Amino acid sequence: xxxxxxxxxxxxxxxxxxxxxxxxxxxxxxxxxxxxxxxxxxxxxxxxxxxxxxxxxxxxxxxxxxxxxxxxxxxxxxxxxxxxxxxxxxxxxxxxxxxxxxxxxxxxxxxxxxxxxxxxxxxxxxxxxxxxxxxxxxxxxxxxxxxxxxxxxxxxxxxxxxxxxxxxxxxxxxxxxxxxxxxxxxxxxxxxxxxxxxxxxxxxxxxxxxxxxxxxxxxxxxxxxxxxxxxxxxxxxxxxxxxxxxxxxxxxxxxxxxxxxxxxxxxxxxxxxxxxxxxxxxxxxxxxxxxxxxxxxxxxxxxxxxxxxxxxxxxxxxxxxxxxxxxxxxxxxxxxxxxxxxxxxxxxxxxxxxxxxxxxxxxxxxxxxxxxxxxxxxxxxxxxxxxxxxxxxxxxxxxxxxxxxxxxxxxxxxxxxxxxxxx
Numbered sequence: 001x002x003x004x005x006x007x008x009x010x011x012x013x014x015x016x017x018x019x020x021x022x023x024x025x026x027x028x029x030x031x032x033x034x035x036x037x038x039x040x041x042x043x044x045x046x047x048x049x050x051x052x053x054x055x056x057x058x059x060x061x062x063x064x065x066x067x068x069x070x071x072x073x074x075x076x077x078x079x080x081x082x083x084x085x086x087x088x089x090x091x092x093x094x095x096x097x098x099x100x101x102x103x104x105x106x107x108x109x110x111x112x113x114x115x116x117x118x119x120x121x122x123x124x125x126x127x128x129x130x131x132x133x134x135x136x137x138x139x140x141x142x143x144x145x146x147x148x149x150x151x152x153x154x155x156x157x158x159x160x161x162x163x164x165x166x167x168x169x170x171x172x173x174x175x176x177x178x179x180x181x182x183x184x185x186x187x188x189x190x191x192x193x194x195x196x197x198x199x200x201x202x203x204x205x206x207x208x209x210x211x212x213x214x215x216x217x218x219x220x221x222x223x224x225x226x227x228x229x230x231x232x233x234x235x236x237x238x239x240x241x242x243x244x245x246x247x248x249x250x251x252x253x254x255x256x257x258x259x260x261x262x263x264x265x266x267x268x269x270x271x272x273x274x275x276x277x278x279x280x281x282x283x284x285x286x287x288x289x290x291x292x293x294x295x296x297x298x299x300x301x302x303x304x305x306x307x308x309x310x311x312x313x314x315x316x317x318x319x320x321x322x323x324x325x326x327x328x329x330x331x332x333x334x335x336x337x338x339x340x341x342x343x344x345x346x347x348x349x350x351x352x353x354x355x356x357x358x359x360x361x362x363x364x365x366x367x368x369x370x371x372x373x374x375x376x377x378x379x380x381x382x383x384x385x386x387x388x389x390x391x392x393x394x395x396x397x398x399x400x401x402x403x404x405x406x407x408x409x410x411x412x413x414x415x416x417x418x419x420x421x422x423x
Contacts, residue, residue, distance in 0.1 A: 003146070004178060006037040007059035011070040011080055012154055013046035024069045024152075024159055031163060033226055035171055036178030037065060047077040053087050060147040065171065070154030072137040074116045080151050081122060081140070088144045090124035098129065098138055105136065130166045134158050141170060148174065182227045182235045186246060189220035189262065189407050190253040196221045199249045209238060212246075218396050219262065219403045223250070255410060262406040263291040269413040270301035277409070278347035279305045280318055280339045282330065282356035283373060287402045303347045308339065318342030331356050331368050333385040340376030340383055351412075352378040355405050359397045373401045375408050384408065 008025040015022045022044055029039040040063065045055045052071075059066040071080030085092045098121035106113040120137050123129060130139035130150075135158040142149045150167055152159045188196060193216035197204075200223070204212040209229060215222040223246065229235040247254065256265050270277055279288050279302075289305030292298050306317050311330055314320040320338040328334045336356050344352025357373030364370045371390040376383060386408065390400045410416075 003064045004037045004175065005040045005063040006032045006065040006067065007040060007063040008042040009052075009055050009059060009066065009068045010042070010044045010154070011047065011052060011068060012044075013048075013077065015044050015070075016046050024154065024156055027156070027160060028067050028069075028163065030183060031168065032065070032067075033181050033183050035168070036175075036181050036228075037171075047071065047079055049079055049083055049086075052079060052083045056083065056149065057087060060145060060149065064147055064175070066147050066149050067167075068149065068151045069159055072120070072139065072151060072153050074114070074119045074137075078119070081119075081124060084140075084142065084149060084151065085124045088124060088142060088149075090126060090142065090144075092122040093125055094118065095121050095123050095129070098123070102136060128170075130162050132158055132162055133165065134161050139166075141167075180229050180232050180235050182232075182239060184225040184227075184239070184243060185257070185259050186223040186225075186250060186254055187220060187256045187259070187262075188223065188250055188253040189255055189403060191221060191250075192216070193221050196223065196250070196253075200246060203242060203245060207238065207242065210242060218392065218399045220253075220255075252416075255407065261291070261294075262403055262410065264295050266406050266410050266413070267292065267295045267298055267301060269410060271297075273413060275301060275351060275413075276303050276347075276349040277301055277351045277353060278303045278343045278349040280314075280343040280352065280354040280376075281305065281307050282309055282314070282339070282354075283359045284355050284357075284398050284402050284405070285309065287398055288353070288355065288405055291402060291406070303349050304343075306343055314339060318346065329368065331358055331372060331374060333374055333387065336374040336376035337378070337383045337385050338376075340378035344378045344380065350380065351409070352376070353405060353409055354378075355401055357397075357401060359394045359401075361394065371397050373397070373404070375401075375405050377408055377412055379412065384412070 008028050010022045010025055014020050025042045032039050043055055045051050068080055071078045102117055103113055123140055124142055127140040127142040132138050135153060135155060137153045139152045139162055152162055193214050196214055200212060211226045213224045227235045227239040229238055255262060281288055286307045292302050308314045308317050311325050315322050318339050319342045320335060324334055324338055336354050339354035340352040354376035358364050358368060358370050360370035374387045376385050388404055390397045
């Protein structure tokens with residue numbers, strides 16, 4: 001069978017220097033697997049011609065497809081086309097058909113086009129242009145020796161739209177004889193990675209044509225399953241029973257089959273039940289509200305979010321009695337219950353969700369350590385007030401607390417038992 005190895009190279013010194021996460025390779029690796037390719041390596045390389053050239057040469061020596069993201073803009077550190085031109089011996093040619101839309105864009109803005117913008121219209125000879133429907137930097141496909149070099153912008157939404165519109169159809173046409181891969185995800189919350197592994201250990205070694213991988217994050221453990229076969233039906237038969245077993249073994253901690261985030265799952269449940277939610281946040285500082293409003297259409301079910309960080313805010317905005325805070329402390333079951341009840345009543349919603357805790361590193365006492373978080377859920381009939389002590393730094397504790405709050409709501413809406421989360 002033809003070499004179906006693939007490699008991904010992300011370019012940009014900012015990916016090495018300022019801690020910016022590199023996410024393009026995750027998306028591209030999954031898409032390549034779905035097409036039957038085998039991603040064997042990915043790398044991040046700074047804006048230095050020598051190292052970029054070395055990375056591309058090495059990748060091309062091993063893989064039939066090399067996807068390169070970043071470095072297609074007009075600035076001095078956008079070097080991808082220059083490097084590709086140099087190592088392949090294809091000179092850069094100014095393409096007027098690419099230059100005209102750039103000029104038109106500046107005319108429409110009543111701005112003079114800087115001369116350096118013309119660099120985006122330079123393309124290596126005998127390369128295929130990938131149009132960019134959402135940005136200004138076009139990509140390219142170039143066949144060199146035994147590899148296809150595919151260059152895409154580093155901006156994620158531009159890269160994804162160009163992959164779907166042009167790269168995917170191109171790969172399907174050029175590589176018609178491919179194995180069939182099926183990719184499945186299960187997202188869990190409430191078990192540590194080792195506990196998920198224990199439940200699935202025998203399945204992970206049972207099938208040579210199936211790979212099961214785990215990925216642990218502050219928001220839970222993702223299970224990724226890849227089945228490989230000669231055709232779609234063979235893979236369907238191979239995975240049918242296995243997927244059912246995975247779902248059964250993880251039923252108590254599984255919150256979605258697929259890649260939806262917890263906030264999307266919760267939003268779907270609220271919409272299905274035609275229920276309205278109001279949220280009161282202390283230690284999470286609006287993170288729960290931010291996550292909920294990241295979902296399009298969340299105004300259908302989210303009425304309001306109050307960030308009540310100080311004791312005075314809890315009294316003024318939610319009607320929590322000052323004497324209740326004085327007697328129990330802001331981080332306590334009675335106070336979080338009053339917060340949930342207060343936000344629900346003032347908003348007139350079906351559900352009130354509240355959270356208060358100690359995200360650290362300061363503010364702790366021997367009785368109330370860093371990571372202690374109380375949750376309140378008022379549905380108009382009763383108020384749940386569970387608490388958890390989370391580990392990690394301030395950011396991790398806030399993220400874990402937001403996930404637990406959303407999971408508490410999810411379980412209330414779906415009628416399942418609350419989890420005892422890994423901490």
